[in-house]
Amino acid sequence: MRFGTAFAATLSLNALLAAAAPAATVTSSSATGASTPSATATSTATYGAGAPAFAKVVKAKNPLNILLTNDDSAFSANIRATFYALQTAGHRVLMVAPFQNQSGKGGTVVLPQNLTTTAPNRDGTVAAGGPYADRNQTDSSIRWFDGSPAAALLWGLDQEAPGFFNANDTNGGVNLVVSGPNEGNNLGPFIFTLSGTVGATYTAVERGVPAIAFSASTRPRSYTTLDFNNTLDESIQLGTATANFVTRFVDAASNFPYGKSSAKLPEAVGLNVNYSPLNTNCTAADFKWKQTRLTGGAIVDKLVVGSNGLPTYQDLVTSAVNKCNSGDCFLPGETNVVAVGTCAASVSVYSTDYDAPLLTTAPVTPALGKALFQLNNA
Template structure:
């Protein structure tokens, strides 16, 4: 009875703040990461639509590439949609999941100007979430190249708050290959990253709704965005990194890299290699005391969270937000040198694997995990948790995700 009451109260609390959310990426609509994030956000009570590319469109940055054929000329990724199908359409099993044969930035435009106005119960989303990308998006060089961040920037330019996510694991997998339990008896890394992404988004939502400075309820001010990088989630083999805390960071500094051209004398063609330079490791704006993304990801199981704007003009005068990090980032995002760091899933959150129900279903149906429903075993990943404020913020979302 107590458990039922808790679920009811948590569900009511979330549904009151349920948002309309557009989800996209640059890896394709059928990948495990995007589907896991979609299901995690839906489980939190949000009305979510995916509009993403029919095939891998990594590295396209903000390029606008529209389909030049009304039909697919080859099968979509993983053979989900066959050649000859329309260049835009829905997943065979879920009418909230759309594909389009175009670049990531184009996905956002097609979603805002066609899919949502004509096929959803809203036209303008409250939030756009992109990713999680396969491979990290670190530093200002990848900020301009990443298709995930290109989609994020496109949404921000259209006046919509957006968060871009990336994971260190680089091998793309299909959504139907998500393991309900790995060899280590844990949830699939895609599932964990989806939960991490949803928890952070929910923390931003909660902060915006409770902030005395926000009269509009916007998650972020106009022009602001967030870039998040997850470390390598270890749940395929062990629990050494399954609940990384979120750390405030900056794009530049501490080994951020660009590229250089490398000529291969044997093949006669060029390739690229990473190249660290002072041009990518300066500090002009923001808090220069924050660690760079590279430093955070190279430390022990931490996720970097960067606040950025799309105003590229040189700084002049003082910002209207003297300390935007404190003003905009939720308490879940901590300082790198904090004494007690709380995991992004919440304190002692379970990532135990277990039997799973179908990951497909119309009308945005979310997948569920039977072990999570019953509570499962608890993994005490982070020790010495003492911050009651952070615990209160993260525990509600984590418990709801576990019980739903």
């Protein structure tokens, strides 16, 4: 996924990140999006929340109503593992994720154009022809929507959450939105605007709901391959790490209320979390958690003509995409922290106030003022 422009705010996360806990593992399968253990799991495996693979999930002192989404679809192994890990922690979780892979949609709101789906889901476990908004046949808290990530998020807030959480407030009783973990990292300001995983969170933040995006260096994977007995299952490690961060952060934030006593983040502020690649030398339990900023080592696209004569993109590092205009300029860049060869988890704080800081706008103001005066007095 690719990421976009936001201005980093500052929160003191270091003590919290040091306390963020280890990881675990999962499995799943079905012909209709239902959840059943995969062929790789033993017959004695417990499926879902509380499975042996989730033994390292931290129990929440302050359980939340969480709306879970992503851009890879409701049938990704990463989101299913995270769903069960959050439940294991004690949170009440409603998943409303896209029916199809919606990577790269950013915050675009794309709504269904048909009353029924026109193609099967990405792994073929749900056939075409179902309602544009549907749910798992064996677990009604797993739901999907045939639209972009931001659209699925809004559908969840406005149409699904009120009944699920038995709430009638503006945002359906949702305390926190969790998006991901994405199949692929979302690092730097440029990719921030492109990522559907992140787009769902800044849409939530603009609705007044605290939100955290999670992204990992993983390939597309179906939830049907999860192994609930294997603590080293990649997606379960990531789900456990995600649930533990959410729980640690929420419990810590309860001691530092932001305005409303129930707020988990200041208004108009969200978090972007990225994980280093997992391997035999780096499990999620080994992650070193660091507070970061969006800029620093970040890339933007450059278009070139490929050998087939068609345009393709290359990564380009520029001073502009890495310019520090706001936030703590002494923080390391998330791209550098999550670089290949490290074993880390980065946490960047962003704001949906896209106005440039006063000192940055000051050089522009005289020329802008003169131009506006001339236009208004022509």
